[in-house]
Amino acid sequence: MPATLVGDHGETATARTLRLSAPDLGPALAGQHIDVRLTAPDGYTAQRSYSLSSAAGADPIEVTVERFADGEVSPYLVDDLEIGDAIEVRGPVGGWLVWRPEPDSRPVQLIAGGSGVAPLMAMLRTRAATGSRVPFRLLYGVTDPDRVYYAEELADLVERGGVPVAVRYSRRVPEGSTATPGRIGRADLGALILPPEADPSVFVCGPTGFVEAVADALVALGHPEHRIRTERFGPTG
Amino acid sequence: MVGSTKGHLMAVFSPGFRGRRRSTNPGLPPGQYEEHGFPVLSAGPTQRVRQDDWRFTLTTETGEQRSWSWQDLMDLGPETIDTDIHCVTSWSKFGTRWRGVSVDKLLDGVASDAGFVMAGSYGGYTTNLPKADVVGARAWIAFEFDGQPLHPEHGGPARLLVPHLYFWKSAKWVNSLTLMEHDRAGFWESLGYHAHGDPWREERYS
Numbered sequence: 001m002p003a004t005l006v007g008d009h010g011e012t013a014t015a016r017t018l019r020l021s022a023p024d025l026g027p028a029l030a031g032q033h034i035d036v037r038l039t040a041p042d043g044y045t046a047q048r049s050y051s052l053s054s055a056a057g058a059d060p061i062e063v064t065v066e067r068f069a070d071g072e073v074s075p076y077l078v079d080d081l082e083i084g085d086a087i088e089v090r091g092p093v094g095g096w097l098v099w100r101p102e103p104d105s106r107p108v109q110l111i112a113g114g115s116g117v118a119p120l121m122a123m124l125r126t127r128a129a130t131g132s133r134v135p136f137r138l139l140y141g142v143t144d145p146d147r148v149y150y151a152e153e154l155a156d157l158v159e160r161g162g163v164p165v166a167v168r169y170s171r172r173v174p175e176g177s178t179a180t181p182g183r184i185g186r187a188d189l190g191a192l193i194l195p196p197e198a199d200p201s202v203f204v205c206g207p208t209g210f211v212e213a214v215a216d217a218l219v220a221l222g223h224p225e226h227r228i229r230t231e232r233f234g235p236t237g
Numbered sequence: 238m239v240g241s242t243k244g245h246l247m248a249v250f251s252p253g254f255r256g257r258r259r260s261t262n263p264g265l266p267p268g269q270y271e272e273h274g275f276p277v278l279s280a281g282p283t284q285r286v287r288q289d290d291w292r293f294t295l296t297t298e299t300g301e302q303r304s305w306s307w308q309d310l311m312d313l314g315p316e317t318i319d320t321d322i323h324c325v326t327s328w329s330k331f332g333t334r335w336r337g338v339s340v341d342k343l344l345d346g347v348a349s350d351a352g353f354v355m356a357g358s359y360g361g362y363t364t365n366l367p368k369a370d371v372v373g374a375r376a377w378i379a380f381e382f383d384g385q386p387l388h389p390e391h392g393g394p395a396r397l398l399v400p401h402l403y404f405w406k407s408a409k410w411v412n413s414l415t416l417m418e419h420d421r422a423g424f425w426e427s428l429g430y431h432a433h434g435d436p437w438r439e440e441r442y443s
Binding site: 002035037038039040041043044045046047048049072076080081085086087088090091093094095096097208212215216218219225226228229230231232233 | 248249250251252253254255256267268269270276277278279280281282283326327360361390424425427428429430441442
């Protein structure tokens, strides 16, 4: 079904958030993705999945696309797609890395690596949009301050939304920060996330190596496997 | 939301889009691109199972069971499998080499009229398949990839390998097959993914 680009903004130097009107697309749950299919004039097609970052049921929807230099689909979506252009989308799909705003939901710990923050942002936005009081926390691992998605909105969540957000930089910390750059390790998880005693749902999304390391550490810290939901991705262009 | 067969699709052309990695390989199903790495996709933490602790159980629709230890599996006679694999997230990988034991050998001499099987895994993952798709030298219990023991990230010590279907059917950390008279939805299948999953027919979603 067609989706029309109705708005956009640069998220970082390499990522663009697309605002898409797709009237035929059913309402999405927080955490679901859509498939985007591009068709060249000669009929050649290429397809990729993108997590929705907009709140459940939002219309228009939003996705944030990271441009991979040697990618096939992402450079087109970041650099070439213009306001008013249509692309073909399918979905929303996926029902595993999904959060539903039920009043008695258990606390939620979100753990993002890089652009893996997108579907977790959909959950934060859904919580805000529904006025949910379910305790949320976000731990966000990113290479450096220039790569942070949704920076202002995350700051606002901390200030007014009552959601603790911890950002851990693996390569370069913000100017003036005394933190040491480093990957998220077991000590960070022990100190910064909801403990197993709080019995949280833990959603982990990011690159494969990140998710592998975090999920193993969560299990070692005593989080039961059935509370841990993961989504992994590689740079699939 | 099916819409994946060509007849249902309203083509939306993207002016200026040419595609950079187009493959001329006729082994590439529609909507797929060629991947040279080996991405990892799973729904939860990686399972770590020692070969010594590994057991595989086959249950028929009447409740009869057979079970194999790791050594029992090796004794069934592994073979080398050269095949392409296709993930529903749209990557395909050509020319992968595995070693594994054919599911035909597990089913040899089993009395069953079941039309379907449910594969089960350490960690609780399940996936359903028509029985016809796991017999006739088209499905294996695979334990080696590219000459090395299968890494836990990729489903080791052993995973189901059903390369003619999308790769979520090739259950990682597999430890059971249950024969069923009637089809039931497995893990992803109950979350909107297709019951069959043929990449050539783009059976991605139900």
